[in-house]
Amino acid sequence: MAHVPDRPTHSSLVSEGDSILADTLRLSVSKHKIDEHFTLVWANRYYYDFIGYPKDEYEALFQNRPDLYFADNPEDFGVIAEHVTEALEKNTGGYECIAGLNVKGGHKWVKFVSTFLDEYVDGCQLSYTTMTDVTDLVEAQQHLEEANVELERLAFVDPVTKGFNQTRFDLTARRVIDQAELGAYALVALDLKKFKLLNEIQGTESGDMVLRFVYDRLRAHLDGDECVGRINADAFNVLMRDEGAQAMYERIDGMVQDINRFNVDAERPYFLSFTVGVYPIDDTSLPMTLVRDRANVARGSSKEASNARHFTCMFYSDVDRQNLLSEQDMENRMHGALERGEFVAYFQPKQLLADGSIGGAEALVRWIDPVRGLVPPDDFVPYFERNGFIINVDLCVFEQVCALLASWIEQGRQPVPISVNMSRAHLREQDFLTPYEKIRARYGVPASLIEFELTETLVFGDPETFKGVIDLLHARGYRCSLDDFGSGYSSLNVLKDVDIDTMKLDRAFFSAGDDAGQREWDVVESVVDLAKKLDLGTVAEGVEEPGQAARLRAIDCDMLQGYVFSRPVPVAEFEQMLFGE
CATH class of the missing domain: 3.20.20.450 (EAL domain)
Known part of the structure; x- marks a missing residue:
């Protein structure tokens, strides 16, 4: 602790009024020299009650030296010393802090409030200190912080891979995209083929191990601000630097081949195959949901492609963009079309081959749009099956x-x-x-x-x-x-x-x-x-x-x-x- 120049000492260390008030409040009050030991020069009875040591025992064990009292938890004594030093340097006239205190038979969290007095003993200024037990408050705060950590884990950590979930990925990718130049990044959507079959054959525990393995291998191929997240089930998103279609294709190929490297010496190889879609982000104003949609549209197109390298990959194109616009148009019109009776049942007869007569028919839906005319079912049924509106249409036909x-x-x-x-x-x-x-x-x-x-x-x-x-x-x-x-x-x-x-x-x-x-x-x-x-x-x-x-x-x-x-x-x-x- 800091020393100050010698000053005349006061014969009275605490006023009678202060002592009565402290006793009435059952408050721990003490006076200390501001020296290297923070030597105790006076304390009321509640000071000793607070720490659990009678006055005689305290003086015998610790010689009125708090630095000896704190010998088994010097970190907390260091917290107090740091506040004292800062208060002296800034001439604030006192300090407040919370530190741990080992008391007889236990531990407390204590709020120390100290005022520097214009009193001196042996040339050292005195500090007037109160101690208040704030253990319940501190522990409640600790529980709250632990709960917040757990909530953050639930909100941002994928329970299977222990890496980024969709929320964490979207927040991270959004920050990277916003800070980068236009065209710097692309979103890659990967879907593991036939993963449900793997779960059924090997069990979900093995399936989870595969997902963790895939996540770790994908992450190993990324650097800088690139990131990967498991979006759901067997679907992963990767934010990668856009270095051109060929370079990105080669990087994706390297990822997939690395994932399947465990098959090199396998007697019965089991290759993990992927469908992949890439959207070079040419519009940074799009929300992440639309960025992901565009990558998924490209991935859906790749399902029809062929590739001997255990993955198929397509890049988002103007055709995909037109398909998305068409789907959005259908989304906007479908409910009104249903209310107006635009979905109409057509009937394709079934001919009895024995005599050539009609033995039945299949009801097939047609969309008769007042502006566009008859819309072929192939133009709207697949989309309605994806967005669930097909339920309404099926019931309408029924x-x-x-x-x-x-x-x-x-x-x-x-x-x-x-x-x-x-x-x-x-x-x-x-x-x-x-x-x-x-x-x-x-x-x-x-x-x-x-x-x-x-x-x-x-x-x-x-x-x-x-x-x-x-x-x-x-x-x-x-x-x-x-x-x-x-x-x-x-x-x-x-x-x-x-x-x-x-x-x-x-x-x-x-x-x-x-x-x-x-x-x-x-x-x-x-x-x-x-x-x-x-x-x-x-x-x-x-x-x-x-x-x-x-x-x-x-x-x-x-x-x-x-x-x-x-x-x-x-x-x-x-x-x-x-x-x-």
């Missing part, structure tokens, strides 16, 4: 089907079964069938007149759920058909596991037209024979040539659906074909 069937019954006409499509988006809700049932009940239509067309990929990798959907539909009286049979690799397994009513042969079987060879027809005939053995109805889709229709009739296929018989038509035209009016 209601039109129910209304049509009800009108036929009311008019005494003989109805034919109508099939409708159901998107996988419906299955996100457990009670997905309830809206359908409410509509059907309102029109009083028998469920047996309606067939739901389901694709084998509707519940990919989860045959039990697929089976449960069909069982539920059957329980309510509906029929079920397996659409696009033969388009995937699991068709036979699906037939084995689920109780469908009708098999619809995929149009790919008939894409060659009359040029199809005998081998192709042998496959078709075998499928039809298998369906007969399973007591399933058969419908051939996409048939366009009369010769195909004749061969299908010869192998005893039940129905065909295709342009050779009829394109999808409006309801009035369909009724004319069906009832001859």
